[in-house]
Amino acid sequence: MLVFGGVLTLALAGCTTDTGGQAFPDEPALASATRDAKASALPTRPAELSLQGVDPCALLAAPQLDQLKINSKPRAAAEPIDGPTCVFDSDAVEPFHTYYVRTITADVEEWITGKRRKNSMTTEPKAIGGFPAVTNYRDAGKPGDCETLVGVARGQTLAARAITVTAGAFTMPQLCEMSAQAADMALQTLKARN
Template sequence: MLATAALAGCSAGTGGTPYPVETAATAASQSAKAAQLPQRPADLPLQGVDLCEIFPQVRLDELKITSLPRSVTAATDGPTCVFDADGAEPVHSYHVRAVQADLDQWITGARKKNSMTTEPKTIGGYPALTNYRAAGEPADCETLVGVAKGQTLAVQTFAITRGKLTQPQLCDMSAHAADLALQSLKARN
């Protein structure tokens, strides 16, 4: 019976490639994660927000941003601004995105990935998630904040210098930047 339970976590896909199958227990744990999220205290809509101006200069200095923020177009997620901290080691980057999706999409919806570790948290009183790949060398960590119905503020921290930042450090940096961005949104509304 134990061997059967162990095998229940994976199935063969095309070409014999194993992939995890969501069991009833896993689905229940995902629903429990969603239930842990607090209610949003107020809507902070992202319409009309220039993400490249989300951080005042004092916050750019705090985040060690040394290059001019640059706007990029992400095919799937909408507006994105990249902030590079490339003046000293370890070099890293913040990508701030306005995603047109509710936060629960990363827990039980279309954006959920079995290869990612998703943990509920609270940022500035708002429901949030930490999202990262637990296996392999730490490369990035994303903090997702449910700022309004159908809108998520995503702040992803990337390690440009490999091997210098741990996964907890990347996640702490991402959460801190997300908190600073949220403070700017609150001051604006």
């Protein structure tokens, strides 16, 4: 009987009860376990690629700009987001879209388990060029943007965000694929520099 009671106690350890005695999952515990599982799914970084002194506008070369259909000169963002930010526009032919490439002083895991995590955002662990990465997007409403964040070094993250300018032109999977492609291209340039 003691063994059965111990098993029952373990089975209910992740549950809470309301006044009627009905067991419900403990949501904060489940959310924390999910975040920890996502963080553990990130691959180990194969190298340390410093972003110190890197101009994000120099991370996409001319052939890469052509692949991304960028037609205007890359420019520094008027209001940088978390660090140096470069804007790449595709506004010659519809559908119009923009990329923001930025360098951030933070570990990529912070978007899953740390202070940069937001309940309103969906985060998915992945690998970009063998490096730990996170896809970060808002899953509600019309698709507007998706960001891929790559942990290139301890405490340093390279981010590429794809934004639709022409409303309704892209699905969320398309925007996330676009951001992943831009992040991979910027990562290849960063690897070649190191």
